[in-house]
Amino acid sequence: EVQLVESGGGLVKPGGSLRLSCAASGFTFSNAWMNWVRQTPGKGLEWVGRIRSKTGGGTTEYAAPVKGRFAISRDDSKNTLYLQMNSLKTEDTAMYYCYRAGGNWGQGTLVTVSS
């Protein structure tokens, strides 16, 4: 069974940093293109960024609002995806989901940026 489990969310002050993790199981993680998406309470879905598999180049792409502040990485030996979030703003407050291209999503982890 495919499972994606996010962790690392919490309350952080504006300007602070946070690293989210997404632990994967039930599929060959190293072959997967992985994404992060966020959703503000009561609002729509916003794609944050993605990382290709190593065989796909291992490159990353980001949405404009987070480019230069967020960084996606992966550790295929640990079957884990990461989202390093720096220079956080109040508008980054959201539920953050990881998902695998092909349809499997995690349950999300909540990030609150507030003073």
Added chain:
Amino acid sequence: DIQMTQSPSFLSASVGDRVTITCRASQDISSYLAWYQQKPGKVPKLLIYAASTLRSGVPSRFSGSGSGTDFTLTISSLQPEDVATYYCQKYDSAPLTFGGGTKVAIK
């Protein structure tokens, strides 16, 4: 960047009705279009990919069509369990933009 525009943003229909949701891309995205269903308090669920391919396990009352810039998601006979918000998403190239969502309610 390519924009994805969904319409309507809200619709209310009766059980058994045929429901159609539209998604329009600002540029040609071929068939790189997915549809998601998000029930209240739940994680989004992939329904359709490649514009018209039904994901395994999704009820056959859901169907997708279109290519290029205009796409539709159709529910052939609306059921109470279909109450949800539906999103389209382009995935031809980054950014993988979502549409604004269509909230479907039962009349």
